[in-house]
Structure formats: C-alpha cells, structure tokens
Amino acid sequence: METTLVENLPQVTAVGVIIKAVIILAVISAIAGFGTFVERKVLAFMQRRLGPMHVGPYGLLQIAADGIKLFTKEDIIPQNANKLIFMIAPVITAATAFIALSSVPVFPDFIIPEFIPLLGGTFVPSIASDLNIGILFVLGMMAAGLYGPLLAGMSQANKWGIIGAARTAVQFLSYEVVTGLSILAPIMLVGSLSFVDFNNYQAAGIGSWMVWQQPVAFVLFLIAGFAETNRTPFDLLEHEAEVVSGYATEYSGMRWGMFFIGEYANMITISVIAAIVFLGGYDPEATLGWLTIILKIGFFFFLMLWVRAAWPHVRPDQLMWLCWKVLMPLAVVNILITAIVVMV
Amino acid sequence: MIGLSHYLIVSAIIFSIGLVGVLRRRNLLMLFFATEVMLNAVNIAFAAISHYYNDLTGQMFAFFIIAIAASEVAVGLGILIVLYKKHGSLDLDDLSSMRG
Amino acid sequence: MSLEQFKNRNVGTQNYKTLDLGQSPTSGMGKFTQVIKRSVKGELFVGLWVTIREMFNALFRGNMHTVKYPFEKLPISPRYRAIHDMLRLLESGSYRCIGCGLCEKICISNCISMDTRYDENQRKEVSEYTINFGRCIFCGYCAEVCPELAIVHGPRYENASEQRASFSLFEDMLTPIDKLNLQQEYDGFGAVSPNADENIKQTPLAY
Amino acid sequence: MYEIVAFYLFSALTIGLFIITVMSKNVLYAMTSLASAMVLISGFFFILGADFLGVVQLIVYVGAIMALYSFAMMFFDATRDIKEKNTNNALVFLLGGMSALVLVLMFSAPIFSDSIQALYPMHEGAGNAQDVGIVLFTKYLVPFEVAALMLLVAMIAGIILAGKKMDQSLTEDMSADDEIMIVKDEK
Numbered sequence: 001m002e003t004t005l006v007e008n009l010p011q012v013t014a015v016g017v018i019i020k021a022v023i024i025l026a027v028i029s030a031i032a033g034f035g036t037f038v039e040r041k042v043l044a045f046m047q048r049r050l051g052p053m054h055v056g057p058y059g060l061l062q063i064a065a066d067g068i069k070l071f072t073k074e075d076i077i078p079q080n081a082n083k084l085i086f087m088i089a090p091v092i093t094a095a096t097a098f099i100a101l102s103s104v105p106v107f108p109d110f111i112i113p114e115f116i117p118l119l120g121g122t123f124v125p126s127i128a129s130d131l132n133i134g135i136l137f138v139l140g141m142m143a144a145g146l147y148g149p150l151l152a153g154m155s156q157a158n159k160w161g162i163i164g165a166a167r168t169a170v171q172f173l174s175y176e177v178v179t180g181l182s183i184l185a186p187i188m189l190v191g192s193l194s195f196v197d198f199n200n201y202q203a204a205g206i207g208s209w210m211v212w213q214q215p216v217a218f219v220l221f222l223i224a225g226f227a228e229t230n231r232t233p234f235d236l237l238e239h240e241a242e243v244v245s246g247y248a249t250e251y252s253g254m255r256w257g258m259f260f261i262g263e264y265a266n267m268i269t270i271s272v273i274a275a276i277v278f279l280g281g282y283d284p285e286a287t288l289g290w291l292t293i294i295l296k297i298g299f300f301f302f303l304m305l306w307v308r309a310a311w312p313h314v315r316p317d318q319l320m321w322l323c324w325k326v327l328m329p330l331a332v333v334n335i336l337i338t339a340i341v342v343m344v
Numbered sequence: 345m346i347g348l349s350h351y352l353i354v355s356a357i358i359f360s361i362g363l364v365g366v367l368r369r370r371n372l373l374m375l376f377f378a379t380e381v382m383l384n385a386v387n388i389a390f391a392a393i394s395h396y397y398n399d400l401t402g403q404m405f406a407f408f409i410i411a412i413a414a415s416e417v418a419v420g421l422g423i424l425i426v427l428y429k430k431h432g433s434l435d436l437d438d439l440s441s442m443r444g
Numbered sequence: 445m446s447l448e449q450f451k452n453r454n455v456g457t458q459n460y461k462t463l464d465l466g467q468s469p470t471s472g473m474g475k476f477t478q479v480i481k482r483s484v485k486g487e488l489f490v491g492l493w494v495t496i497r498e499m500f501n502a503l504f505r506g507n508m509h510t511v512k513y514p515f516e517k518l519p520i521s522p523r524y525r526a527i528h529d530m531l532r533l534l535e536s537g538s539y540r541c542i543g544c545g546l547c548e549k550i551c552i553s554n555c556i557s558m559d560t561r562y563d564e565n566q567r568k569e570v571s572e573y574t575i576n577f578g579r580c581i582f583c584g585y586c587a588e589v590c591p592e593l594a595i596v597h598g599p600r601y602e603n604a605s606e607q608r609a610s611f612s613l614f615e616d617m618l619t620p621i622d623k624l625n626l627q628q629e630y631d632g633f634g635a636v637s638p639n640a641d642e643n644i645k646q647t648p649l650a651y
Numbered sequence: 652m653y654e655i656v657a658f659y660l661f662s663a664l665t666i667g668l669f670i671i672t673v674m675s676k677n678v679l680y681a682m683t684s685l686a687s688a689m690v691l692i693s694g695f696f697f698i699l700g701a702d703f704l705g706v707v708q709l710i711v712y713v714g715a716i717m718a719l720y721s722f723a724m725m726f727f728d729a730t731r732d733i734k735e736k737n738t739n740n741a742l743v744f745l746l747g748g749m750s751a752l753v754l755v756l757m758f759s760a761p762i763f764s765d766s767i768q769a770l771y772p773m774h775e776g777a778g779n780a781q782d783v784g785i786v787l788f789t790k791y792l793v794p795f796e797v798a799a800l801m802l803l804v805a806m807i808a809g810i811i812l813a814g815k816k817m818d819q820s821l822t823e824d825m826s827a828d829d830e831i832m833i834v835k836d837e838k
Contacts, residue, residue, distance in 0.1 A: 014653075046495040046501040050510035065821040066598075082679050133780050140693075143714025147686055150721055154679060162725060169722040176714055193780055310491040346658045349694075353755060354662040358669055365673030367743040373678060373723065377685050380716070381669050384692050389696070395699040395824030400786045403704050404794075407787070410711050413796040417716045417803030420722045422812025 011246035017030050018339055024101055033063040046309040052125055073253035078156055081250065085155035090255040093148025093262030101265060103134045104272045105195055105282070133193040135277070138269060139180060142228055146172035148262060149230075151239055153179035153247035164246025165237045167316060172324040175227035176235075181331035182220035185338040186210050186277055197279035209280045216334045218278045221305075225270040227319070230263060232308035271300035351392030359385035361425055372427065372434040383413050451577060492615060520599050525582045528575060529598035530618040537621055540594035543568045546594055547586035553580035573614035657698055665691045678724055686717040702779040 035057070037052065044051030052059030077083055101218045111182040146168055153165025186191060188203045189210070210219050238246035248259055275281060275296035282293035314322070363383060365378025387406045394402025424434065431438055456544035462509045499587075501507040511518055518528075532539050559572040587596050619627045668688035675681045689712045772827030787795055 041500075045499045045502050046496055048507055048509045050512070053510075053512065061471060085679055085683055088683070133702045133706050136710070136780075137500075140709030140714065141705045143710050144686075145688055146714065146718055147683075150718065151679070151683055154721065154724065154766065165723065166725050169718050169725075173715060173718050174721075176710070180710070257788070306492060306495060310495040311488060346654055346709035350658065350662075351699075354666070356751055356755045357666055360747050361666065361669045363750050364743060364747035368673065368747060370710060371678075373720070374673075374681060377672055377681055380685060380712075381672060384689060386703075386712075388692060388695055391696050391699045391701045391704055394701065400782055403678060403701050404786060405790050406701075406704050407707065407783075408673075408798055410707060413716055415802050417719050418802075418805040419812070421719055423766055423810040425813040426703060426815075427773060430812055439807065 006027060021102065025098060028098065028101060028265050028268060029253060029261055030063075030260040031268065033067065035267065036066065036260065037062050037309075038229070040302070041247065042302065042305040043309050046306070055083060067257075070254050070257040075253040075255060076250070078144040078158070078250050080157035080163050082155040082157075082202055085151050086250075087255070089150075089152035089155060090133045090147050090149065090251065090258035091148075091183065093145060094258040094265070095142050095262075096145035096148065097262040097265035097269065100138045100145070100269050101272075103137045104269060105199075107274055120173075134194050135183060135187065135198075135273070137309040138273060139176070139183070140270065142179075143172070144178050145262070145266065149247040149324070150258065152251065152259070156247075156250040158249050160249045161247055162243045164237050167198070167243075168247060170238060170316070171227055171230075171234065171319060174320060175224045178220055178224035178323060178327045178331055179228060181294060181328065182217045182224060183273075183277060184331075186213050187215045188335070188338050188342055191211060195276050195281070200276050203283070206280065208233060210278045213280070214334070214338070219276060220276075220331050221278070223322075224303070225274065226304065226307070227272050227323075229266045229304070230305050231267065233311045233314055235308075236319060239313060241313070245259045267301060269305075271297040274300050348392055348396040351396075355385045355389035355392070357385075358382075358388065361385075370436050372436060373423055375436070376417070377418070378414060381394055384411055421434075462517045518596060520601065522599075524599055524601070525584045525587075525597040526587070526601040527577070527603065528617050529596050529600075530573075531594055531596060531627060532619050532621070534627065535626065537624055539570070539618055540549055540590055540592045541570050541573070542594070543570050544591065546589045546591065550589045551581045552583060553581050554586060567605055570614060575617070657694065661691050661694050661698070664688070665695075680722060682717065686713055686721075689713050689717065703783045704779075746792050759766055818822060 040062070041051040041059070055061040055065045077086055117219075149168040150165045153161040153163075153168060155161075165317040179181070186198070192198070198210075202210055226232075230237050236246075236255055238248050243249075248256055251259065272293075275293055280295045281296075282290050359382050360383030362378050365381060366375060368440055369378055371373050386397060390402040390406040390409070392402075394400060394406075438442075469478050498507075502509070530539060530541060543558065545558060545560075548556045548558050555578075557572070557574055557575040557576075558570060560568050561571045563569045582597070584597060590596075665688045668691070669682040671684040672681045673689065677686070693705040693708040693713070696702070696708055765776065
C-alpha cells in the first residue's frame with residue numbers, strides 16, 4: 001500500500017507517512033479517550049447532571065483515571081475460552097478502526113519546522129495513504145472491523161457473547177449494504193472515490209454541499225453509520241438490558257478498553273466521512289479552513305451522543321425490518337433517481 | 345525485483361494448500377473453507393497476470409470468481425443448515441447415507 | 445391528610461390514568477401507515493428537542509440537579525429518623541435521661557441496653573447506655589416513649605463507620621457540652637411538635 | 652524495496668495462515684486465519700495496483716462471505732475442537748504435492764509465452780476503478796449481468812433452503828416445541 005502511495009505523491013516521504021501514522025495513532029487514541037469524557041459530560045448535561053467532576057478541574061483528568069484503572073485492572077481470560085482468539089479480538093477492533101483512519105484526511109498537510117533535529121523539513125501529508133478509492137477502502141476496513149466483536153463473542157464460551165456475536169454478524173452485514181448503497185449516489189454525482197475529489201466538488205460554499213443534492217443519502221448514511229459504529233438506537237451488540245454486555249461480557253481491563261477505543265475511532269471515521277462527503281469537508285485555501293471540518297466532525301460526534309441521550313433502543317427484528325424493508329429500498333430508489341438525473 | 349513467477353508460485357502453493365484441505369477435511373464447513381483458499385489462490389494469480397501483462401481481463405475474472413464465491417456461500421450455507429437440521433452433524437462420513 | 449388516606453392500601457382502585465394506546469395494527473398496510481405516521485409526526489425530533497432543551501436549561505439557567513453529595517447535602521425533614529441524639533437540659537447542662545428504662549423496654553429490635561446506678565448524691569445516673577445500630581430499625585418508639593424528650597432521632601444519616609462502636613456509646617450520642625447552645629428543642633422524631641398546645645385536648649375537670 | 656518486503660511478508664503470512672486454516676482442528680482458528688489471510692490477499696491486490704479488486708476483496712470476501720460463514724458457525728460450539736477421521740494422510744499429501752507441481756508448471760507457462768497481447772490494457776493516468784468500470788460495463792457486460800442473476804438465484808436458493816423450517820429450533824428437540832404449541836393452542 002505504501003509503495004503506491006510513494007509513487008502517487010512524489011513529495012511524500014516514508015518518514016512523513018510514518019510521522020502521520022504516529023500522529024493519527026496518538027491523537028485519535030487520545031481523542032477516543034477524551035470522547036468518553038465528552039460523552040459522559042454531554043449525557044450528564046442532557047439529564048441535568050454534572051457528570052464527572054472530581055478528578056481534575058471539571059473532571060478533565062477522568063481520562064487519566066480511566067486509563068490507570070483500565071491498565072491496572074486484572075486481565076481475566078475465562079477458563080473455557082479460546083484464549084488466543086479471545087486475546088486477539090479487541091486488537092482487531094482497534095486496528096481496523098485505525099487502518100480505516102489511515103486513508104481519511106484528518107489533519108492538515110504540514111511541514112515539520114527546520115529547527116527540529118532529524119525530522120526538520122519533512123512533509124507530512126494530510127492523508128497517510130491517499131488511495132484513489134479512499135471511500136471504499138474505509139468502508140472495507142470498517143467491514144473487516146466486524147471481526148472484533150464477532151470473534152470476541154464466539155471465543156469466550158459465554159451465551160451472551162454468542163448472542164452478541166450473532167447480532168454483530170447480522171447487524172454489520174445488513175447495514176454495510178445500506179452504507180455502501182447510500183454513499184453510491186454521491187459517488188455517482190462526483191464521479192470519483194477519492195475524498196479529495198469530494199472535497200473539491202463542494203468547494204463553492206454551503207450551497208454546493210452534497211446534503212442539498214442528496215438529502216436521502218445523507219439520512220440513510222447517518223442511520224447506517226449509527227448501526228455500523230454500534231451507537232445507541234442500534235446498540236444491540238452490547239445492550240445491557242438484553243444481553244448482559246453482549247460480546248464484551250467477559251472482557252476486562254485494557255482489552256475491553258481497546259474495544260472502546262475502536263468504537264470511538266469508528267465514530268470519528270464515520271463523522272469525518274459524513275463531513276467530507278455530505279457537508280463540504282474542509283477548505284484547503286483558507287488558513288482556518290481546517291477548523292470548519294473539525295467543527296463538522298464535532299457536530300456529528302455530538303449528534304451521536306445527543307441521539308443516545310434522546311432515543312430508545314430498537315429490537316433486533318425492528319432493526320432488520322428497518323434495514324431491509326425501509327432503508328435499502330430507499331437507497332436503491334435514490335440511486336435510480338440519481339442515475340436518471342446524471343444521465344439526462 | 346518481484347516478477348510474475350513469484351506471484352504464480354505463491355498462488356500455486358496456496359492452491360495446493362487448499363487442495364490438501366479439500367482432500368483431507370471431513371467436516372463440511374472446513375471443506376468450504378478449503379474451497380475458499382483455492383478460490384483465493386486463483387484470484388492472486390489472476391491479479392498478478394493482469395498486472396504484469398497490463399491487461400484488465402485477469403481482474404475481471406477475479407471479480408467473477410468473487411461473485412461465484414458469494415453465491416457459493418449463499419447456497420452452501422443453506423445446504424449446511426439443512427444438513428445440520430437433518431443429521432445433527434456436518435461430518436461427511438455421517439452424511440453418506442447412500443453407501444449401502 | 446386524614447388517617448383514612450394513610451390506611452387505604454387499595455392501590456388499584458385509586459385514580460390512576462390508563463394510557464390509551466389504541467389498537468396495534470395487524471395488517472401489513474396498517475403497520476406501514478403507522479410507521480409513516482410516527483416518522484412524519486416527528487416524535488423522534490421531539491425527543492431530540494427535549495434533551496437539548498434540558499441541556500441548555502441545565503447549563504445556562506441553573507437547572508442543574510446534581511448535589512455534590514459529600515460536600516453539599518440536601519436539608520432533611522426535621523422528623524427524619526436517623527441516628528439517635530441524647531439531649532441535655534438547657535439550664536444545667538446535665539443530660540436529660542433519668543434512666544427509667546422505658547426505651548429499653550419498648551425497643552422492638554432489642555438493641556438498646558442500659559444500666560443505671562446511684563451516684564454519690566443518691567441520684568440515678570446512667571452508667572452505661574448503648575444502642576446497637578446493627579440491629580436498630582429506626583422505628584422511633586424509643587423517642588416516642590421517652591418521658592423526658594431525652595432521646596430523639598437526629599439528622600445524622602451517614603451510618604457508615606470504621607467501627608460500630610464509634611457512634612453507639614452514650615457519650616457519642618449526647619450533645620457535646622460546648623455545643624449546648626446549638627441544641628434545638630424541636631430537633632427530631634419524638635419531640636414535642638410546635639403546635640402541640642393546639643393539639644392537646646383539655647381534660648374536663650369533671651374527671 | 653517496499654514491494655519486495657511487502658510481497659515476502661504477505662506471502663509468508665498468507666501461506667502460514669492458510670496452512671492453519673486447513674490443518675487446524677478448531678473451527679474458530681480456521682475461520683480467523685482464513686479471514687485474516689484474505690485481508691492479506693487484498694494487500695497483494697493493492698501491491699499489484701488492482702485497488703478496486705483489493706477493496707472488493709475486503710468488502711465482499713472478508714466483510715460478507717467470511718462473516719456469513721462465521722454466522723453459520725454459531726450453530727456449533729466454536730470453542731470445541733471438531734473430531735474428524737483423517738484417513739490416508741500420506742496419499743493426500745502425495746496427491747496435493749503432485750497437483751502443486753502440476754500447477755507450478757501450469758502457472759509458469761505464461762512466463763515463457765511472450766506473444767501474449769493485452770486485450771484490455773490499463774490506461775495510465777486513469778484510476779484503476781475507472782478502468783475496471785469501463786471494461787466491466789462494455790466488454791464484460793453480459794457476464795456481469797449473468798453474475799448478478801446468479802447471485803440473485805443463489806440468494807433465493809439460500810433463503811429457501813435455510814428458511815423452509817425457520818420456525819423450528821436447531822438445538823432443541825421438536826417434542827418440546829410441540830408442547831409449547833399445545834399450550835398456546837389451549838390458551
């Protein structure tokens with residue numbers, strides 16, 4: 001993958017890519033940790049509570065406390081579990097989430113200033129690997145991400161885990177269809193699979209945003225994104241009220257934490273895709289152009305928390321009904337109409 | 345430099361692994377897995393040939409192989425479930441009721 | 445509130461409201477129209493609006509409902525029945541308990557134990573008085589039966605302690621002598637209520 | 652340089668994982684190694700410049716086909732080893748080895764044939780996805796539609812095969828279900 005990248009963009013060096021990868025890993029991990037804090041705070045505010053307040057000012061150091069707790073907790077592996085798979089599963093979730101982020105433009109291009117020894121003057125690209133099929137790659141990696149919960153549930157010799165794994169397979173497989181089909185209509189309009197082309201297509205301002213042309217696709221993508229990131233209205237994989245904790249029942253410590261980091265990284269990925277594909281993305285010319293996309297990503301992230309505070313869960317049969325009888329026909333009809341419009 | 349032969353050798357090795365699996369396994373699910381291994385080996389060969397001859401036909405065939413694998417899994421899983429309902433096992437030796 | 449209202453245990457016959465959910469549709473078309481109706485009616489957006497409204501109310505209008513408990517405590521009812529307080533006489537500062545033993549007798553969980561003796565002035569004094577808070581059910585009978593209003597229920601409801609001896613001794617429950625000025629007369633369950641005079645019916649002199 | 656490292660890494664890992672798939676007694680190990688090897692094969696496709704094929708491999712093979720297999724695996728206890736009689740191991744290995752030899756010869760044949768011309772050459776500049784799309788919807792339109800039809804037929808077949816007695820439990824015996832039915836009827 002890196003070979004094609006180096007061929008495509010001559011000014012990008014391997015060092016720059018590695019720096020970018022490290023930045024993504026570090027920053028997104030930190031944001032994922034911070035996301036838990038934001039989620040608690042927002043949910044608390046919406047329930048007129050204060051949320052975490054004790055550790056640090058306004059509870060800001062709660063992340064550190066959580067991290068210490070997760071790292072020092074006993075790492076329990078059940079006796080009858082398939083130990084190797086049990087240990088690998090959370091890594092799959094986290095790894096696929098971060099690999100998906102590698103082809104998403106998250107941070108701006110920048111050049112490391114000259115005064116820093118060794119790395120001075122290195123160009124760090126905005127996308128770690130600028131595949132010209134970026135969107136499909138992200139969707140594919142998120143599809144591969146279903147193995148985390150699936151293997152976790154199947155390896156732990158626990159009936160709740162098996163139910164969680166079955167729900168993983170059903171939910172992710174079904175909603176991948178909706179994600180792909182809903183994003184197909186914008187792809188047809190733009191005629192490219194690259195995030196950069198999407199961004200350039202909508203560069204003319206708010207009026208040219210994809211939302212106005214493809215409102216149905218936008219809504220469908222959001223719904224499917226909620227299902228793919230296992231967020232609340234479709235939080236059936238680890239729904240405490242039904243299956244104790246679903247696939248994560250037997251997990252503790254940092255292995256459980258890795259599921260969490262993966263989930264939050266996936267939330268960020270879905271937010272970034274929604275922001276770039278539907279809400280105009282970033283503005284490469286303006287100096288503060290990157291602030292706009294961060295605001296958009298923040299809006300989608302907040303929307304996920306907001307929805308969690310407001311809406312109830314659905315039943316698994318309702319979830320399948322929604323996917324196959326409502327969303328998928330809508331997506332197909334949307335594609336058909338878009339195709340007719342594009343052709344005519 | 346990596347040439348076409350490298351890819352073809354890897355593909356052949358993987359194909360023979362799949363073949364060994366098909367010959368060796370008795371469990372129906374494992375047989376399906378071995379079949380997938382063979383299909384993937386062929387896919388690698390097609391993609392490599394397509395790359396080194398600068399021709400898209402290989403990739404086209406790889407797509408169709410993936411489509412075939414997808415339909416295989418749909419029908420195969422149906423058969424798997426029916427057999428499991430009927431016999432309570434997926435072992436081919438248990439399923440051979442016509443041996444007389 | 446009259447006594448009858450307290451004694452009425454027929455919860456089912458009280459005026460509860462029953463929700464009129466209507467008939468759930470059985471036909472496919474009916475289900476479809478129900479989904480369409482519910483989607484178009486925007487009930488989901490009402491939910492979103494309510495949560496965001498509560499968030500803004502909480503953040504900017506001071507409607508936050510959190511009580512940071514160990515640091516701030518809600519005022520509790522004066523008639524709350526928590527850990528007992530032994531009161532002192534305001535005039536002399538000596539404790540009110542006369543050692544009659546009524547509380548020990550009436551205690552239904554048998555958790556009060558007391559011992560008395562005569563001191564050098566031939567006055568009865570309480571030599572030992574403990575309440576086993578592991579057994580106490582905080583029924584309030586002891587406070588109600590006390591003729592001297594010596595034992596009352598105080599507002600101290602944090603019962604956790606490192607040792608159970610730490611708050612069950614007489615001296616611990618007794619109002620500290622230096623805080624005598626803070627002792628309130630109407631302080632807990634079993635004390636005379638402020639409108640006691642109005643409630644007392646005069647016994648006719650003929651009896 | 653990258654290509655060489657990536658090729659050897661990927662091929663070593665793929666072959667190892669496929670051997671695990673074929674040899675493992677545990678169905679969960681087999682499934683996991685197969686799925687991860689397929690991810691690595693998509694890596695091969697990326698090295699070979701077949702980006703779209705790689706992504707299709709990821710989405711369809713890894714995301715859908717293997718997930719369906721694992722869904723079928725829910726019927727068994729995945730943590731338990733499967734018992735199967737392996738007869739004639741030597742013969743199997745001999746046959747496998749021989750067919751491998753034949754395959755090597757077969758696959759090496761095109762290397763010596765220089766006269767092969769590219770029928771549908773890739774275009775420089777155009778992305779792989781565009782190229783694939785153009786060829787797929789012009790020259791290969793009929794096979795494409797046939798493949799779509801085949802998928803539809805397979806889907807219907809799968810639904811009919813698996814869904815015929817969907818109301819029956821796979822794990823419990825039928826008599827228990829009958830009792831439940833009777834109770835329901837009386838009510």
